[in-house]
Amino acid sequence: MKKILAVVRREFVERVRTKAFVISTVLLPVFMVAMVLLPALMMSGGDRASRVAVVDASTTGLGQPVSHALESEKLGNGPNAKSRYAVQVFPATSDDLAKVRDGLIASTGFSGDKQKDGWNGVLVLTDDTLATGKLSYYGGNVGSLESMSKLQRAISGALAGVRLGKSGVDAALVKRAMAPADLDTTKVSDGKLTGQSGQESFMIAYFMGFILYIAILIYGQQTMTSVIEEKTSRIMEVLTSSLTPFQMLLGKVLGVGAAGLAQMAIWGGTVFVLSSQRTPLAAAFGMSADAAQSFPIPSMAPGLLLVFLLYFALGFMLYGALYAAIGAMCNTIQETQQYAIFVTVFIIVGFFAVFALIKDPTGPLGVTMSYIPFFAPFTMPVRWSLTSVPPLELVLSLALMVATLLACVWLAARIYRTGILMYGKKPSWRELWRWVRA
């Protein structure tokens, strides 16, 4: 036991100390921040307050209610949210309409603060507007579909209010009648609320599958590489004289796994901090809170986190043992490829099963997959997050995984024992079988 710990510590410490580890640990969170912030920053252009000039050429004073409606549009949901539009009304008659409009357009569409009294857009209201709903908008941001639809919605509301008011409907009643529908989606499974929105469920499922996929591929390969390295450096011979193959293998798989988990923990911690601090963070980058909110960073329920970690650890060790055995069979990285492809296929099938599962979490495919130990690490946490898994099924799946893991470590140790000293010769499948039985 003490010896296994020594191997674990060596694998862990030596791995964590490498430049590659430090760099990848730091770079991924930076990348994540960029992934979250960049699109938000790009889209936040439409979320700055825009200065709108309203040219009111109507005879009914339509400018007043429209500018009022625009001014009451807010950026974000908070009580302190700033107005979306800064509006100024320019009265005009049908005669000088063109002149007023063109004068305003001349100072429209300049970026930033280039022109002091510049406008982001010019809105032209005429008598036609109330009757047919037709009005014109000239602006630099007409390409932003989101901005345009927001503007259109606000004006539509104002026009509807004016029309209803003309028909004698009370203003307060109009306001209540015009309140928008607010759709709130919540996932239901097996007659129970999961407490997650539909989008979040998908994000979590995808995210977990992806993390596992990446982690197993990267760290599994590292386990394999490190076995090969020990063989080529011939350190193996010293180690086999004092450690059993089982000790070496378990120590290596656990050590590399611990390094992987540490990295994941750092990344996971970053996600957590980012998501809990996203509002101040967004503010620091000059974005509105609304923009930050539009990127849901999924939060994991404690139960799901536990299931995920359990399957992550088990799955990792399972694949790590397989990779280590492949390393023991081969002498060079190139040689490992023809064996490693089988393992990679398992991983890829497991990963893509997640997508089938997201569509139909309770289907026979998903249920079967979550019992097969090589796929369970991918499918079970996703099933758990999408539907409710009966505890008995979870226990059975876990037990199967533990049993397979032990069988794999045993098998790998058998191959390891013979394979580590086989220099320069690649075993045939029949020889492999002999090593296992030996």
Place this chain on the structure above:
Amino acid sequence: MTAASVRIESVTKRFSGHTAVNRLSMEVAAGGIFGLLGPNGAGKSTTIRLIMGILEPDEGRIVLFDSPHGSRALSQRIGYLPEERGLYKKMKVLDHLIFLGETKGIGRADARKRAQAWLERLGVSEWALKKVEDLSKGMQQKVQFAGALLHEPELVILDEPFSGLDPVNAQVMKDIVVAIAAEGRTVLFSTHVMEQAERMCDRIAIIARGEMVVNGTVAQVKEDFGGRHVALGFTHDKARAGNILADRALVAHVDDYGASAELQMADGADPEQLLAALVREGVGLRRFEVVEPSLHAIFIAKVGAEAATAHAGVAA
């Protein structure tokens, strides 16, 4: 001190059709330095790997310290320097030694102390925090040597310990090996450098093609080899000695080194006859000495003869 450290009982090991070790039996008594000699490919390393439990014998068995356990269970009492030197290249020297100590069951703090003491002793303590890959080959070998001895094993097994070392480092290693034996511990080392074995070993075993050729104390081996041997050193006119040395009635076998030669007298021939003949011919002599046969001579004679009879056997 009579208990055997290693007892090999009729061990056979085959590798895909080729027999590396063939019904080999030998005993390494506790204490002293035991030399395992043999030409390249004789099965020295295979024998050592069998002792270390890295390979399993196909037939026969190996007993360590008269214990029923294998070498892995006894690894705390055994130190091993493999022929193929290998260390983790990216590890720091001190960390590496600590790790090797830990695999032998020593606590971390203790391993650190011992590692530092060994680095000091080998004169590489200023390299303790360098990576292994930054060290020269010779220094790496010293580090691995320290790793094999860190846990003060009572049996030290060294496979070709002096190969690839410069004379100064070889001397350092030799002194350590001798010191270990002086403490009453057992050293088993393999080599094909006979002069070294002759000077250091109490007991030797010569193996060839996986079989035992000679086994015993150095004195005993020499006595058993028998014959009278003469060492010659020439100064001039060596060519004139040609006929005399070729006279099979006088000289049974010559090992010619150019400026010197070692020869075995023919049965019944007298060294004085040889000296008289050489002087008569006017051969310039720097040295004429009746000596014990060197291990080298025994080795060449035995292994050469073995090979010859083996070939004859195959031919017949």
